[in-house]
Every structure is written in structure tokens, then in C-alpha cells.
Amino acid sequence: MPLSISVITSTYKLNYYITGLVRLIQGLCAGCAFPSSHGILANWCPPSERGRMGGFIYTGLYAGPVVGFFFGGFIAKYAGHYSIYYASAILGLIWSLAFVFLVYEKPSEHPTISEEELIYIEKSIAAVQSLYDEKETRSMDRVPWKAILISLPVWAICLAHFARGWTFYLLLTNQPAFLNAFGFGVTENGTLGSVPHIMTVIVALSSGFIADNMRLNLLWSTTNVRKIMTCTGYIIEGTCLIIMCQVTNPYIGIALLSIGVGSSGLMVSGWHLNHQDLAPRYASVLAGFTAVIGTSAGIISPIVAGILTKEQDLIGWRRVFTITSLVLFIASLFYMIFASGELQSWATRTQSEQKI
Template sequence: MSDPQDDSGPSSGAGDREILTSPDVHESPNVAGHTEGQSEPTPSTGQGCSCYIPRRYIMIGMICMGMTIIHAIRVNLAVTVITLLDIKAHEKLGTIEAISNLPTDIWDPSMAGIMHSMFYIGFFCTHIPGGFLSKHVPCHRLFGGCILISSSLNLLIPVAISNMGYKFTLAIRFCQGLSEGPLFPSCYGLLRQWTTPQERGRLGSTVLTGAYAGAVIGFPVAGFITHYIGWQYVYHVTSGVAILWYIIWLFGAHERPSHHPSISNEELTMIEKRQGATVIEYENEKIPWASIFTSLPVISLCVCNIARNFVFILMLTNEPYYLNAFNYSIAENGMLSSIPHILMTVVAFSSGYIADCLMKDNMLNATVVRKLLTCGGFGVEAICFFVLGFQRVGKVVMIFLSLGIGFSGLTVSGWQINHYDLAARYASILVSLSSALGTLGAIASPLVAGHITNAGDKDLIFCWHIVFFITSGVLAFAVIFYAIFGSGEPQPWSEPPPGLKLVQKNDPMARKPYVPYLQTVPLTTLNPDKDSGGVDADRKSYGATAATENAKGYGLETSEKKGLTAT
């Protein structure tokens, strides 16, 4: 097919890109690929209804619930471990039934550390593949599948501990980790589709808060059930809730707004208009891997993820064991273990509003806000863990533990949402990379804690002081690195390079009629001295040397070499 003509229609408004329709279509498409001027279909529900609930809020709520449930499942073993490590565990239970149901195996702290780390070894193996899958598999199916498989495997853990032995339990934990690897990449993929830049801070922090809320619910529930009923029932209850959530998710979740059968035209139009072209997927677009791997802002996210996972997983897996040194009952232990996470959940949820307020009316730019929240959250946490290295009184320990873990919630709207600032188009890829490397911290912290606290006749609390000094150092390094290299600005590789023709992927699931179109990235940035008449000349040629070189560096072939046409 010949090159597109100059009368191909007005631009879409998506930045400086021009949208060129197929010769069969004379109207210009909007940013979502829908033809302007077409009659809007009447939605099946919501239009003109005062009780209409925005479908993006429903989706965000369901994602948040899924994150809460799966993280509540993760702390099941942390409470069970107390009954496996403490030979006096029977003295800390509340009923004869609970005492009679105690597991018969006896582990040492090193065995517990390996058990916790085995989950994150599996988690590490599927994290980067999970980012790839999130670009090729519907993210809502991937997200729900992670939770369904992990919760099903969770039902096998009591059987494995009681009857199959330590090695079989290790294998199940490894498989659980494998199943949850794509969880965060698929979650960020859903956020990309269902949030707008104006709401991303609030809605993103709401979803990520669900991960922290899991400990708030999981610790007291596991402690209560273990204390009064029996440790194995913890797994039955949490897995049952997860499977029930999945059934609801299966029928109520949709990958993107245009796939939702009951979303109103007003909400769909608002989302598409605010998102612009950042959510459009292209057939011949390739990921700029080299630029991503060498980007210092991306590396700073990886460092923060390592620090966050080192501390967060240390608390998820070992906090009940640490507090057990102060002779609390199992029920008290579960309740006290949740208090720091309650504060963190509140702070994390509030951080989205704090970030949005600070960036409102350009009061502060994204870079300053991300650094302020990240360095402030990690900085206070580092100080509190350093102080914990000198404490031996349970009440004082709870104060500093709560303050440190609580203030870390600020980082949710700091580095954790920063992936969208750097490259919204590749947010799932950035998350898979940073989280995969961050998993190294999750693997290391249980091993370090297990090795150091395997004290024998040594003072157990003193051993924990050593662990906390190491933790404080890890956090301090992250603060310094992110303060120097962190950024909130879109990176040069965050959008396709000039001079490329990008053919939009066919989306047969979209509710509205699909119109294929060709998007061309003009060369005005490479030829700033040309007037508007020169742009047309560039648009017809597609073969400028500068564009070709840029495309090669990006990992794409030029349109002439690919032989793409506007079909």
C-alpha cells in the first residue's frame, strides 16, 4: 500500500504523534482506537442511575482484596513456626483441643529460615517471566490464577508438616512461590489499564496497601485460631476465603475498561481521555531492554525493593518468633504482631493523598515527592530499627517496632508507584525486574535471621539486636542511593523512538467497534528547525538516517524495513 496521504485526518491528541486511519475509514480515531463520530452504544447499566458505582473503583477494590488475602496466607506459616520452635508452646495455648493438635515435628531456627526463604526462591524464578506474561496474557486472568494456585497449595501445608516431613513441605513452599511470581507484574498491568494519571497515586496506594493489610488480618486470625482451635485450621480458613474471592473475581473482573459490559460511556470516555496513548499496545513495538537495565533510576528502584523486602519479609516471617521471646501467649502474639502493620496500612493508604496534594498545582514535582516519601519512610524505619538494637522491654519494643514499620508505609507512594513515572508503558516490565531483584532481600532476611538466632545457649534477644543493626544498615543504604539516583521524570526510552510506524493490536474484546489504525512518530524532535510544512515531508519519507539509527538502538526495525502498511 502506498504511503498515507496528508489528508488522513486530524491528530488524536496523544502527544506529538499523528494517528493515520486505514483508507477504508475517513473518521479519525481517538486514543483508544475508537472512531469519532460514531453513535455511542447505550450501556447495559449505570447510565443515568444515581446509584452507579464507577467500575474502576470496583476493580480496584477487588484487586486490593486479592492482595490482602494472599498476604494474609503468607503469614500462616510464621505463626505455625512458633509451635514448631518453642518446646513450651503448649503452655501458651488456650484450650485442650489446641494443645492436642500441636504438630509433633521440632524445627530449629535455621530450618525455619530455609523454609521461609524457599517460597521466595520460587517467587524469584517466575518474577521476570511474569512481567513477560503480563504483556501477552490477560492480566486479570494471570492475577486471579496466582491467588487460586497458591491458596490451593496452602491447603496441603498442614498435611505436609504432619505426615510428609520437612522436605516435602519445602517443595510445596517452593511451588507456592512459583505460583505467585507473576502477582505484582499482573497487578501493575491492571493498574495501568484501570487508573488515570490523576488518580494513580490514590488508587495505586489503595491496592498496594492491601499487601500490608494482609498482615493486619493474617496475624491475629492465625494467632486466635491456633490458640483456641488448632494450628491446621488456619490454612483451611484462609485458603477457603481465597477460593471464594477467586469465584467472585472470575465473573466480575475485566482486563481493561473497554471490556467491561456495564461501564458507563461517561466513565469509559473519561478514562480513555486521561490515559491518552500510554495504554495502547502495538504489534511491532519491542521492549528497550538495554536502556532499562542500564537506567540508574530503575536501578535505584531495585535497591529500594531489596531493602523493602529485606525488612517486610523479615517481619512477615519472624516477627511472631521475635515477640515470643517476651513470653506472650500465641493469641497475644498474633494480635501484637499486627499492630505495626495496622499503622503501616493507615500510613500507606494516606500516602497516596499526601503525594497527590504535594504535586497538586505543581507545588512540587514528581522527583521531589518520590524522594521525600521514600527517604522519609525508609529513614525513620532505619532509625527505629537501630534503636531496637538496644531494647529489652516488650512495651518499648512495640513502640519502636510500630513507628518504624508504620512510617515505611510512606514509601508506597514513593518508590513503589515510581515505575509509572519512569515509563507507564513498561510499568509491568519495570515491576517484574525490580521485584525479581528485590526478592533477593526476601530470600536473604529469613536466612540471616535464622542463622543468627540459632543461638543455642546464647542470649536470644541479643541475637535479634544483631539482626536489627544489619536491617538498619540495609535501609540506610537504600535511602542514600535513592536520594542520589532516583527520579520522577519520564525516561527517554519510555516511548517509541521517532520515525517508526506502530500498528495497534487488534482488540476484539473491546465493547465498542474496533478500528485499526497506524500511528507514526514524526521526526520533529530530530528536525527542530523545520516548520509545519516540513513535518509532512518527514512523515512521507519514514526513512531518515537519524530515525533509523534511533530505531536500531531501541531494538526495532524501521517501517520501511518491516514493510508495514496501514491496514
């Protein structure tokens, strides 16, 4: 996080290429966060509470843009846009210190956890997992890469992650330009730009309770819950984007964008937690693998947007959002057919049984 300050320094003192290098390093470091969080959650989340805990935790991914867009406009207007980097670096440093001193990989390593809570968590996870003794060294396991690479449920997550990466990074990098095409200024850009992400936060927080209720009270299978949460969110989002392509009123456009992007928050209790369903032991490995696919979309979608919106008009943006809708619909169809919420056979093998 403090690398954000380095970006400013390199911009002032050095040149564009050094700035790009620092941003590359920043991205490489940040890329470890998603996989590692899955590994920790697999050890801490009882299956019956996975939706609520996961929904609450991963809401932070979407709360960040809310804070960034909302306050970024005001900071840029009154303190200069470089001040945004300083604010981000300070917040990142505070979070980093808190994470280092407060977070533990396993409940058994936490110094202040009660015995009752420890027993509850370990028994809840063991009842579903029953994979290996706690004393077994996980680092000695051979990752069953062949089984992972030919697993359709894994590729269903990959495609869903790709679709989310496409829309998330598209908006993160191009939303201000899109709002400019609608005629909004800097302050309005920051305020209105935060609305879709506020909706995502609200829906994501609610989705965890909805998903757990569907599993516990309605007795729906984990597979069906993951499919419904993911596909419903993506289909609503894609539909709103298509309708948005036909409107010219800027406020109706923002409303549709907010509903669409907000509905995608349902996937926080869908594919976002699916890695832990398929293979708790390899949750961090799967998360890292799917993150590569998802992040690649974040490289492609801004390039596509840049090519199609050279004129910075609404016609170009309509093309961009039409393509985005197709990506969401294709990902939804593939996920609906091939996704699974069940523990995979290749994730239950002991070390001696694993074969690449």
C-alpha cells in the first residue's frame, strides 16, 4: 500500500516508465491478497456460516471503490489529485499493520480464541471436510494440477471470475470517462460514480444471509445456491447494461448502471465462495488460479473500451456495454451448466494418493 506514495515520487522525479514499473510491483503484491484470504477463510468459516462471513469480508472489495470514488472527487478538487495517493497509502498502511498483528491462519493459532469457539469451528469444518488430520503438514501435499485443469466446476468459476473481472476493471478504469460522456463534472463524477458500488456493497452484505438461509431453512443444495446467486446477479447486470445502451437521459443511465452493478453483488455468495466448496484444502490454490483468469479480463476490457471509445461519445460506450453484456450472459450459461458446490474427489485424496 505505501507504494502508492512511490507512484507520486516517480511521477515527479523520474519518468512514465518508472511509474509503470512501480504500478506493476504494486499489482503483483496486491495479487496475493485474494488467494491468501481464501486459504484463511477455509480454516475459519463453518460451512453453515460461509455465506454470511464471506459476504461480509469480500464486501470490502466493493466498499473500496465507494470510498475512492466518493471522496476522490472532493480530494482532487480541493487538495489536488496527487493527494488521493497519499490518502490511499495512509489507509493502506493502517490496514497492513492491523492485518499483521490481528490475523492468524488457523483458529488453533489464535492466542485469545475460546476453547468453545475453537471446538465449534474445527468440528464444523471437519464434519464436511474429513480430509486429513490437523497435524498433517499441508505444505507437503502435492497439488493435483491435472485434476484441477480438467475440472469443469473449476472452469465454471474461472469464467465467472473472468466476467466479474471484465466489468469490475472496466468500471474502475473507465467509469469517469463514461460519466464525462454524459456531461458530468469532476464532483458529480465522484459522487455519482460511487452509487453503483454502494449498491454492490448493500447487495453483497445481504447476499450472505440470503444464501445461508436458502441452505439452512429452505434446504437447498450448495450447488443450487451458488448457481442462483451467481447467475441471477449476472443476468440482471447484463440486462441493465443492454437497456442502458438505449437511453439518453444521464440519470436513467446512472440508475440502470447502479441496479445492474449492484445486483452483481449476489455473486459474493455465489462463485466467490465456490473455491472453498470444491476443495477447502486447495482453496488458496484455486483462488490464485481463477484470479489469473479474472485479472486477465481486467487487462483486456480497458483496452477494448479504449479502442471503441476513441471519440468519447455514448455510441462507443453502447458498444462496450453490449460486449460486456454478452460476456456476462455467456459466463452465466456456462456456470449454470457446469458449476458445483460439492467437495471434489480430487480434493479428498491423501498425499500418497495424489497424482499429477
